[in-house]
Amino acid sequence: MKTGGLxxxxxxxxxxxxxxxxxxWPARSALAYTGGQGLLRSSSTPEAAVQNLGDEIRTQAWxxxxxxLANKAQFTEPEFVGDLTGYYPNLRTYSGVDHVEVFPLHAxxxxxxxxxxIYWATVVGTSVSTRDLHVVRNGDHWEAEWPIVKRPVVxxxxxxxxxxxxxxxxxxxxxxxxxxxxxxxxxxxVDMHPVQRAEGVVILxxxxxxxxxxxxxxxxxxxLGDNQAPIGTEGSFDKISHLxxxxxxxxxxxxxxxxxxxxxxxxxxxxFSTLVSASADPVIEIDNQRINPAxxxxxxGQxxxxxxxxxxxxxxxxxxxxxxxxxxxxxxxxVDHALLPQTAVPFDIHIPEDLARxxxxxxxxxxSYTAGGSL
Amino acid sequence: MRTRAPWLLTGxxxxxxxxxxxxxGGLTLPNKIEAxxxxxxxxxxxxxxxxYIAGLGQVLERDVQVGETVQFPAGxxxxxxxxxxxxxSANAPAETGxxxxxxxxxxxxxxxxxxxxxLAVGIHGGITGAVYLLDAYKNxxxxxxxxxxxxxxxxxxxxxRTVNTRDGAAWTEMDSTAKQGADNFVARSGGISSTRVxxxxxxxxxxxxxxxxxxxxxxxxxxDPVRDCSGNAVPDGTIVTFTEAYNGxxxxxxxxxxxxxxxxxxxxxxxxxxxxxxxxxxGNQIRWER
Numbered sequence: 050m051k052t053g054g055l056x057x058x059x060x061x062x063x064x065x066x067x068x069x070x071x072x073x074w075p076a077r078s079a080l081a082y083t084g085g086q087g088l089l090r091s092s093s094t095p096e097a098a099v100q101n102l103g104d105e106i107r108t109q110a111w112x113x114x115x116x117x118l119a120n121k122a123q124f125t126e127p128e129f130v131g132d133l134t135g136y137y138p139n140l141r142t143y144s145g146v147d148h149v150e151v152f153p154l155h156a157x158x159x160x161x162x163x164x165x166x167i168y169w170a171t172v173v174g175t176s177v178s179t180r181d182l183h184v185v186r187n188g189d190h191w192e193a194e195w196p197i198v199k200r201p202v203v204x205x206x207x208x209x210x211x212x213x214x215x216x217x218x219x220x221x222x223x224x225x226x227x228x229x230x231x232x233x234x235x236x237x238x239v240d241m242h243p244v245q246r247a248e249g250v251v252i253l254x255x256x257x258x259x260x261x262x263x264x265x266x267x268x269x270x271x272x273l274g275d276n277q278a279p280i281g282t283e284g285s286f287d288k289i290s291h292l293x294x295x296x297x298x299x300x301x302x303x304x305x306x307x308x309x310x311x312x313x314x315x316x317x318x319x320x321f322s323t324l325v326s327a328s329a330d331p332v333i334e335i336d337n338q339r340i341n342p343a344x345x346x347x348x349x350g351q352x353x354x355x356x357x358x359x360x361x362x363x364x365x366x367x368x369x370x371x372x373x374x375x376x377x378x379x380x381x382x383x384v385d386h387a388l389l390p391q392t393a394v395p396f397d398i399h400i401p402e403d404l405a406r407x408x409x410x411x412x413x414x415x416x417s418y419t420a421g422g423s424l
Numbered sequence: 425m426r427t428r429a430p431w432l433l434t435g436x437x438x439x440x441x442x443x444x445x446x447x448x449g450g451l452t453l454p455n456k457i458e459a460x461x462x463x464x465x466x467x468x469x470x471x472x473x474x475x476y477i478a479g480l481g482q483v484l485e486r487d488v489q490v491g492e493t494v495q496f497p498a499g500x501x502x503x504x505x506x507x508x509x510x511x512x513s514a515n516a517p518a519e520t521g522x523x524x525x526x527x528x529x530x531x532x533x534x535x536x537x538x539x540x541x542x543l544a545v546g547i548h549g550g551i552t553g554a555v556y557l558l559d560a561y562k563n564x565x566x567x568x569x570x571x572x573x574x575x576x577x578x579x580x581x582x583x584x585r586t587v588n589t590r591d592g593a594a595w596t597e598m599d600s601t602a603k604q605g606a607d608n609f610v611a612r613s614g615g616i617s618s619t620r621v622x623x624x625x626x627x628x629x630x631x632x633x634x635x636x637x638x639x640x641x642x643x644x645x646x647x648d649p650v651r652d653c654s655g656n657a658v659p660d661g662t663i664v665t666f667t668e669a670y671n672g673x674x675x676x677x678x679x680x681x682x683x684x685x686x687x688x689x690x691x692x693x694x695x696x697x698x699x700x701x702x703x704x705x706x707g708n709q710i711r712w713e714r
Binding site for chain 1: 623628663688690702703
């Protein structure tokens with residue numbers, strides 16, 4: 050009993066001592082995460098100046114970040130914040146900066162070029178934005194010039210929209226049990242191709258809405274081994290455009306991590322579709338699509354919102370075909386800028402190096418999400 | 425007094441299973457009655473007793489004077505099936521018997537299942553209709569009964585079939601016609617009918633064709649009115665994909681049909697090849713030289 054009381058006293062005293070130590074001499078990283086300046090260092094080099102700026106952006110110390118810029122006279126602080134987080138609600142609105150990386154590009158005695166990579170943690174994964182900053186010496190320290198991209202100006206205009214919309218009324222509880230409910234949309238898998246990759250089995254395919262009504266779709270696949278025993282079941286999750294208007298085609302991508310194609314005897318595909326209220330707008334043009342060869346193979350292009358409303362999040366899905374027309378890969382990218390009417394926004398979808406050589410053609414589709422609207 | 429207490433069923437069955445409770449000729453029962461019909465049961469003997477009538481889903485219990493005729497009004501027994509009768513009294517062993525309650529011979533209701541509620545035009549055997557004939561008490565009318573099926577399209581074209589029910593059910597197949605519209609699918613039997621509406625919608629676009637003309641720095645693309653192979657107008661909202669390929673790059677745009685046509689403006693690149701498609705149906709191709 051006496052020993053226990055002594056131990057408790059020692060533990061309490063040690064806890065108090067550690068709290069005092071942590072408060073008076075906090076760890077730099079801990080201070081940084083609380084919004085303090087713990088990780089900030091002297092801007093005695095171009096890299097340090099950009100690193101400090103990145104840390105201030107990460108901790109959302111907007112005023113300090115803005116004040117540290119060499120060219121802040123060219124724009125206001127709200128414009129600086131808007132350039133980083135978006136002028137309209139978008140993927141970054143509900144995300145934060147996970148970390149930043151700094152890469153020196155060029156340096157002289159009085160100026161330098163430094164690349165800043167900002168890794169945003171979004172609800173659909175990491176989104177990376179890259180800015181090349183010019184850094185200038187100012188006395189004994191360096192200051193970065195922010196390459197501001199000002200708010201795109203949409204000229205005053207009237208865009209006539211006679212958009213189509215489908216609404217659905219389902220059967221009610223008082224209906225005769227034999228009365229039909231509205232028929233689910235008829236969808237069809239028009240292509241399906243399993244591929245063995247290092248990370249497991251991947252099923253690539255395309256799904257067509259062959260009906261005259263919009264469909265909310267998804268695809269589930271089950272790998273079957275010997276004796277039709279299921280190996281695993283996976284769904285397309287977000288690697289699909291879930292809203293299909295009549296006669297629209299979406300790619301789908303289903304991953305089975307760790308699975309081996311040699312153990313698979315057959316695959317059971319289960320497309321799912323249900324009626325959903327939908328609008329035929331917005332129409333988004335995918336312009337200047339280009340397959341960039343390896344190294345750094347990618348599909349790049351621009352999205353142009355041809356409608357009059359702001360599209361908050363756009364999801365680009367690329368389907369890549371070989372010379373015989375078979376699907377060889379499907380990749381996607383979320384665009385983290387809102388799409389303003391008639392304003393081009395670039396995208397760049399990474400393609401695995403080993404597959405880039407096989408690709409002969411591609412097809413891109415866009416799924417769009419508008420705040421306050423349906424899918 | 426009518427009760428549906430499940431314990432009564434068990435109790436009646438137990439009484440009947442007791443040794444020595446052999447059936448006697450003391451009960452006079454009908455061989456069978458129609459559901460909902462009035463009937464009577466005559467017993468022999470004297471004293472007070474209790475009469476149980478138990479079947480699937482329905483149990484009756486009556487305090488009776490043994491030796492008198494017990495009258496049951498119309499609607500007393502309405503669930504079709506086999507019923508067991510047990511008469512117990514203090515002065516004599518229990519007496520048992522059985523009779524059947526059969527559905528009414530004339531249907532009073534039709535349950536009509538028609539599938540699908542929406543399908544493309546020109547599909548052979550694409551529409552199915554299944555009918556269950558029920559009497560006024562929702563018993564399946566098991567006697568063979570003719571059912572007339574009739575599918576009438578919006579243009580007045582009619583398909584008819586007559587099918588006899590088997591075990592209370594009948595079904596048929598119909599073809600979707602070449603014209604889009606709402607078809608009335610009617611099932612009739614014994615003077616009653618039930619109607620379902622089948623939506624016939626256009627099929628895939630057929631002969632998809634577009635034209636191009638300059639519009640400033642752009643090229644304006646517009647399809648002819650899009651129709652299926654039967655000449656039905658493909659509905660608005662159907663997606664038409666325009667693809668423009670030039671110098672190793674391409675532009676695509678998915679455009680919904682509006683007022684029967686799809687139109688869009690795309691960049692005008694001299695030498696570009698422009699194609700149009702809807703779903704898996706390809707249209708014509710244009711080479712833009714201006």
